[in-house]
Amino acid sequence: LNSIDQIVIPESLSLFEQPFAKKTLGAKAFDRDGVLKREQYFVKDGRVKSYVMGQYSANQLGLKTTANAGGTNNVSVTANFDGGLEAMIKAMGKGLVVTELMGQGVNATTGDYSRGALGFWVENGEIQYPVSGLTIAGNLKDMLLGIEHVGTDIDQRSNLKVGSVLVNQMTIAGES
Structure with missing residues (x-):
């Protein structure tokens, strides 16, 4: 709470919902409360514009519903990088490409995040070898x-439309 108009992601990115997008699996006219959905930004230019709420949550907070009882539909994150995973690997230079996550290591109160992962180690902009047993x-x-960076390699079959994501720093633990 208390995040409205606060910067939560880089200003080059936005997060928006398009519930009426044609030829998509997530298209929906109404939420579970029967409220007509609408196109809307949750985050615009990095700043929180709206919370994701159904009628009950909105009433508790003294706000208006965002017509999201039952979840969001066709949420997109704007791309700020011209290319997909391959181009991002080249741009990254050295790091980890995560292909799979395991476990439930997210603390919603503190924001602490810790999960098992596997993927590929990258050096000089090229995949070097597979890695597993990491945290x-x-x-x-x-x-x-x-x-x-958020890439343009978006899987249109998903209800969440976001390309590959490059995060500048995380802690990686495991044996080499």
């Missing part, structure tokens, strides 16, 4: 503000 950790606020 990646950080804080959600820091991770979100540390997003450097």
Whole structure:
């Protein structure tokens, strides 16, 4: 709470809902409360514009519903990088490409994040070898503000439309 108009992601990014997008699996006219959905920004230019709420939550907070009882529909994150994962790997130079996450290591109160991961180690902009048995950790606020790039390689079949994401720093633990 108390996040309206606060910067939570880089100013080059926005998060918006398009519930009426044609030919998508997530298209929906009404939320579970029967409220007509609308196109809306949750985050615009890095700043929180609206919370995601159904009627009950809105009433509790003294706010208006965002027609999101039952969740969001066709949420997109704007791309700020011209290219997909391959181009991002080249731009990254050295780091970790995460292909799978395991576990439930997110503390919603503190924002602390720690999960098992596997993927590929990258050096000189090229994949070097697969890695497994890792733990990646950080804080959600820091991770979100540390997003450097969001790619254009969006899977249109998903209800969440976001390309590959490059985060500038996280803690990585595991044996080599």
